Amino acid sequence: MATDLLNVPENPAKGFNKHAGTSVLYYRKKTGYELFLAVNTLAFSAATTTIYHLLLDSPYQTEVMLCIGSTNFAYGAAVAAVHPPKPFKWGLISVAVFLPYILRLFSNFIKRYK
Secondary structure (H helix, E strand, O other), X not given: OHHHXXXXXXXXOOOOOOOOOOOHHHHHOXXXXXXXXXXXXXXXXXXXXXXXXXXXXXXXXXXXXXHHHHXXXXXXXXXXXXXXXXXXXXXXXXXXXXXXXXXHHHHHHHHHOO
């Protein structure tokens, strides 16, 4: 039994002869992958927006902005790194990144001039 666990197959499994380091979900369900990526990006952006607004008047506001910007850049780089080498639709991802920030600005604008 132990030797069965240590045997490495010589041929890759069927359907996985793709580029190493890319998303398996993309090759199985392209629409599901794009939806997952958009919703995940929206949740990530909403979380960073919440952190920013919780620490808005703190003495470390500049550091928080720098960290949030760096984290957003790193998230975008990670998404680009695991995406297969095919044309990528950045439009949906851009909307998902900026939507929480735009909604927060709109909400603040409404509160200020109400």
